[in-house]
Amino acid sequence: MLKFSDFNLNPRRVGLMASLSLRESLRKRLVAVLLILTALFVGFYLYGIYRMYLDFLDRPGGLDPVTGELGSALIPVNFAAMFGMYLVTFLGSLMAVLSTVGSVSADVESGVVQSVISRPVSRAELVAGRWLGFSIVNAAYVLLVSAVMLGGVYLITGFMPPNPLAAIALIVLSILLTTALTVLGSTLFTTLANGIGVFVLYGVGMAGGFLNAIGTLVNSPVMQTLSRAANTLMPTNELWLGASYHLQHPEVNAGLKLSPVPNPLFGSDPVSPAMLLWSICLTVLAVLAAMWHFSRRDL
Amino acid sequence: MLRSMTVPLASTPVIVTHDLRKSYGPKEVVRGLNLRVGRGEVFGFLGPNGAGKSTTVKMLLGLVRPTSGQLQVLGGSPDNPAVRARLGFLPEQFRFQTWMTGDEFLTFHGQLAGLRSAEIRARVPQVLERVGLAGRGGERLEGYSKGMLQRAGLASALLARPELVFLDEPTSALDPIGRIEVRRIIEDLRGEGVSVFLNSHLLAEVEQVCDHVAFVRQGQVLRQGRLSEVMGGDLRVRVELDTAPPATLNILRSFGPILSQQAQPAGTVTLEVGLNSESQVPELARRLLDSGAQLYALTPLRPELEDIFLELVGQSGEAAPAPTNAPEAAHA
Ligand SMILES: Nc1ncnc2c1ncn2[C@@H]1O[C@H](COP(=O)(O)OP(=O)(O)O)[C@@H](O)[C@H]1O
Ligand SMILES: [Mg+2]
Numbered sequence: 001m002l003k004f005s006d007f008n009l010n011p012r013r014v015g016l017m018a019s020l021s022l023r024e025s026l027r028k029r030l031v032a033v034l035l036i037l038t039a040l041f042v043g044f045y046l047y048g049i050y051r052m053y054l055d056f057l058d059r060p061g062g063l064d065p066v067t068g069e070l071g072s073a074l075i076p077v078n079f080a081a082m083f084g085m086y087l088v089t090f091l092g093s094l095m096a097v098l099s100t101v102g103s104v105s106a107d108v109e110s111g112v113v114q115s116v117i118s119r120p121v122s123r124a125e126l127v128a129g130r131w132l133g134f135s136i137v138n139a140a141y142v143l144l145v146s147a148v149m150l151g152g153v154y155l156i157t158g159f160m161p162p163n164p165l166a167a168i169a170l171i172v173l174s175i176l177l178t179t180a181l182t183v184l185g186s187t188l189f190t191t192l193a194n195g196i197g198v199f200v201l202y203g204v205g206m207a208g209g210f211l212n213a214i215g216t217l218v219n220s221p222v223m224q225t226l227s228r229a230a231n232t233l234m235p236t237n238e239l240w241l242g243a244s245y246h247l248q249h250p251e252v253n254a255g256l257k258l259s260p261v262p263n264p265l266f267g268s269d270p271v272s273p274a275m276l277l278w279s280i281c282l283t284v285l286a287v288l289a290a291m292w293h294f295s296r297r298d299l
Numbered sequence: 300m301l302r303s304m305t306v307p308l309a310s311t312p313v314i315v316t317h318d319l320r321k322s323y324g325p326k327e328v329v330r331g332l333n334l335r336v337g338r339g340e341v342f343g344f345l346g347p348n349g350a351g352k353s354t355t356v357k358m359l360l361g362l363v364r365p366t367s368g369q370l371q372v373l374g375g376s377p378d379n380p381a382v383r384a385r386l387g388f389l390p391e392q393f394r395f396q397t398w399m400t401g402d403e404f405l406t407f408h409g410q411l412a413g414l415r416s417a418e419i420r421a422r423v424p425q426v427l428e429r430v431g432l433a434g435r436g437g438e439r440l441e442g443y444s445k446g447m448l449q450r451a452g453l454a455s456a457l458l459a460r461p462e463l464v465f466l467d468e469p470t471s472a473l474d475p476i477g478r479i480e481v482r483r484i485i486e487d488l489r490g491e492g493v494s495v496f497l498n499s500h501l502l503a504e505v506e507q508v509c510d511h512v513a514f515v516r517q518g519q520v521l522r523q524g525r526l527s528e529v530m531g532g533d534l535r536v537r538v539e540l541d542t543a544p545p546a547t548l549n550i551l552r553s554f555g556p557i558l559s560q561q562a563q564p565a566g567t568v569t570l571e572v573g574l575n576s577e578s579q580v581p582e583l584a585r586r587l588l589d590s591g592a593q594l595y596a597l598t599p600l601r602p603e604l605e606d607i608f609l610e611l612v613g614q615s616g617e618a619a620p621a622p623t624n625a626p627e628a629a630h631a
Contacts, residue, residue, distance in 0.1 A: 016410055020396075027398045111392040115455065118360045118388040119411035120380035299362040 007291060009128055013121045017129020018136070025099055025137045034095060038145055045087070046152040049080050053157050070159060078252045081153045081161060082244055082266055088149050089171050089240050092142035096175050097198045100134040100182040102191040104294060109191065113299055124291040131183045131287050138179050139172050146171065163246035170243035170271060174236040177279055178202070180286035181234075187294040205234035206264075209241065213262035235279045242271025311374070313338050313463045313494045314359060319368035321354050321518075328354050330518035332368070336511070338462075341485060341495045343509030343526075345502065345608065351518040352498040353391050356465050359496070360388055373463060384413060387461035391468050391498070393452035395440055401427065401451055402436035405458055412459035426454040431480055445472040453481070457488075464488060467498040482508050502608055514608060534574045535600040536583065541593035543568045550586050554579055567595055 025031055056073040070077055104127065107113040117123060146168045154160045161167065181201065185194035208230025215223030231238045244266040248256065256268040314336035321329040329351040336342045344352050357363035359370060361377035375382040395404055402423055409419035427436050430450040435443075443451065449472040456464055466485075470478045485508045488495055499505050505512055506526070513523035522529055535558060540547065543560065548570075551557055555573040562568055574580070580599060587594050 013411070016407075020407065024396065024398060111390060111394040112396060114357070114362055114390045114392070115388065115395060115408070115452065116411065117362055118383060118386065118390075119408060120384040120413060121411050122380060296364070298364060299357070 007124055007288065008122065009125055010122075013125045014129045014132060017121065017126050018133035021103065021130050021133025022136060025134070030099070031137075034141075038091065038141075041087075041091075042084075042145060042148050042152065045084055046149075046156065049077070049084075049153060050156050052076060052080065070157065073157070074159070074249060075252055075255070077153070077157045077159045078161070078247070078249050081150065081159060082247050084149045084153065085146065085167065085171070085244070085247055086240070086265060088142065088145045089174065089243070091145065092138065092171065092175050093178050093202060093236065095141055096134075096138040096178045097182050097195065097202070099137060100130075100179050100186065101195045101198065102186060103130045103134055103183050104186040104290075105189065105191045105194060106186075108299060117299060123295045127183065127187060127291045127294050128287065130186075131180055131290070134183070135176050135179045138175050142171055142175050143168065161247040162249060167243040167246035170239045170246070173276075173279055173283075174239040174243075177239075177283045177286070178236055180283045180290075184286040184290040184293075187290045187297070201234045202236060204230050205237035208234070209237040209264045213264040217260075217262045231275070232278065235275055235282065238271060238275050239279055241267030242269075242275075245270050311338050312336060312371075313340075313373055314342075314496065315369075315371045316359075317369040319355070319358065319370055320366045321351070321358060321363065322366045328518050329358070329365075332515075332518070332520060334513060334520070334523070336494060336496060338494055339489065339492050340511050341489050341497065341509045343505035343512040344496060344498045344515060345500070345505050345512055346515035347500055349517075350500075350515045352500075352515060353467055355515075356388075356467050356496065356498055360386065360465060384459070385462045387456035387459065387464040389449070389452045389456040389464075389466045389469050391471070393449050393472075395448065395451065395455075397441035398439065400437055400439050401432060401443070401454075404440060404451060405436070405455055408455045409458055414459060422458060426457050429457065429484065430454045431477070446474065446477055449473060450477070453484070457484075461493065463494045463496065465496045465498075468500070469497070470501070470504060478504070534577060535571050536574060536580060537569055537571050537596070537598040537600055538583075538587070538594070539563070539567050539569045539596035539598075540587070541567055541595070543570060547587070547590060547592050550590055551583075554583050569596075571600070 053073070056071075056076075059072070102109075104113075107116070113126075116126065146164075150161065150164050178198070182194065182198050185197050188194070189197060208227045211223050211230065212227035214220075215227055245253070245268065248266070248268070253268055256263060256266060312335050314334055316332050316334045319329060319332040319334075320327065332355060334355075344355065346352055354363060358365050359372055359377060361383065370377075373382050373385055377383055377386070396407075399407065405423045405426065406419050409422065410416075414422065423436065424433070427433055430453045432447060432450050432454065435447065440448065440451065449469070453466070453469060456466065466481075470481050473481065482504070485495055485497070489508075489510075495508075497505065497509060510526055511524065512526055512529055514521045514529075538551065548557065551570060551572050555575065558571040558573055560568065560570045572583075574583075577599065580597070584594065584597055587597075
């Protein structure tokens with residue numbers, strides 16, 4: 001049964017729970033380790049791009065160091081930026097799941113939640129605050145790494161994708177969705193089971209992309225239906241494909257559109273408004289379902 | 300103090316439950332609990348491990364959903380945040396956010412309880428001092444010993460000046476001095492008119508501070524009432540005489556049953572007689588002396604809480620009740 005009081009939120013107390021989550025993430029030293037490792041990884045990747053840039057300087061028809069025209073380097077540089085952002089999205093999702101996997105369940109398992117819930121804070125407020133706090137952490141991470149990746153490519157090669165903000169917005173939405181589903185799982189399952197569950201779900205989204213790529217190639221309606229089901233269940237891959245569209249130079253986009261080889265990593269069309277809307281709905285529904293279920297269980 | 304002037308009639312109960320039940324799957328953990336705790340009472344909820352004490356407290360705090368039955372805490376439902384704002388709770392597993400310092404932990408709980416920040420700043424050192432952690436608030440909880448953590452939990456239970464405090468095995472991690480300190484804190488709370496619901500399997504703890512007790516076993520209350528009533532139920536006197544001729548025995552029987560008779564090495568005889576009330580004691584003494592008996596001693600015996608506990612609770616542990624056709628019975 002649905003009770004309105006399950007969804008009654010006091011902003012002050014939601015804020016308290018969110019700030020608890022923020023401080024918890026920052027304090028647990030996990031973030032520092034993650035940031036250092038991420039910096040190493042991004043630095044390594046950008047160094048590769050830098051070497052490629054140096055190679056192209058020597059090639060006839062390659063980069064023009066005077067005008068800054070990319071010439072024949074446009075396609076490899078654009079792909080390097082897209083692959084880089086693919087990795088950023090993957091890392092961001094991984095980080096979102098790992099940071100949030102025990103957001104509720106770990107406190108239930110340890111008993112910490114008992115002293116919190118015996119205070120005048122509702123269970124819905126706890127769940128909403130946890131989602132909000134971890135969403136801020138996870139989104140901030142993806143924003144930061146995206147900015148470093150695209151900024152680095154720009155500084156090295158002078159290439160900026162046509163619509164980076166739209167791409168980053170879609171990636172952030174996918175992170176918010178992943179965070180919401182992880183919080184929901186954290187109210188339903190143990191920390192370990194939740195981690196496994198969310199990764200499987202993430203895999204379902206990727207499988208949807210693969211099925212679609214091959215289904216389109218061989219013109220198989222069944223495969224395309226399966227793919228649509230997978231993408232509806234877990235739209236994160238769809239959101240990434242849509243984001244990658246905004247990272248493509250028109251020449252690269254035209255090339256991808258004409259290519260007969262299926263490409264499950266990049267999309268050549270923007271995300272459909274329906275899918276965009278559904279992703280937002282699913283995020284909200286996941287948080288509401290988490291609030292509803294957590295209000296019912298024994299602690 | 301202003302506080303005590305705002306306390307309503309002493310008869311208003313702070314906890315009422317009616318046929319409260321909780322099952323986990325097929326297992327009935329709490330079976331038809333009828334409790335009534337009056338305002339200002341220190342109520343001891345006493346029973347062996349697994350009796351359902353913690354489950355009961357969690358239901359009273361809204362942490363666990365009852366399977367059936369009704370409960371009222373401070374005149375309302377613990378699902379109502381306004382009711383929980385007036386409660387304090389020290390959980391049995393005192394696990395807190397270990398990455399916080401003691402001060403941060405209490406500040407966080409003060410904020411959750413809706414205290415103003417000036418009040419929190421004033422109150423945190425007070426409660427730390429009260430539980431014996433003065434000056435330790437700057438340290439991280441992960442560096443606290445178990446005893447310190449339990450004290451920190453007690454501090455958080457007292458933080459928001461609650462009207463009703465639930466303490467679930469509050470001294471389980473404390474040394475004897477810590478236990479005495481907790482007893483003092485409970486006595487102070489009683490002095491301030493705060494009601495206390497004390498879960499314990501330790502008789503001594505309950506005996507020393509509680510004015511009302513309930514004995515619970517396997518989810519059922521076996522006996523409850525004022526400590527003096529629960530204990531005063533069967534009064535006995537031990538009589539030591541030179542001899543016990545039939546005439547003397549008849550006098551004794553007119554007061555109550557003779558429960559035991561023992562010859563002593565010194566040549567005297569001791570007898571235990573059950574009485575209906577304490578007021579019979581002087582009369583008994585007079586009748587014995589009038590009959591010419593040599594009375595060496597006349598001692599009223601109060602049953603120890605422990606005796607009542609053993610008698611009522613019988614067994615400890617969480618063993619399943621023995622089946623009616625136990626193998627031993629088959630051999631007999
Ligand atoms: N979440 C749970 N699931 C299943 N059984 C439980 C749960 N919580 C408690 N129990 C069982 O309920 C009984 C009473 O537990 P508890 O209330 O903790 O007892 P006490 O506090 O009196 O020692 C125990 O047998 C315990 O195993
Ligand atoms: Mg217990």
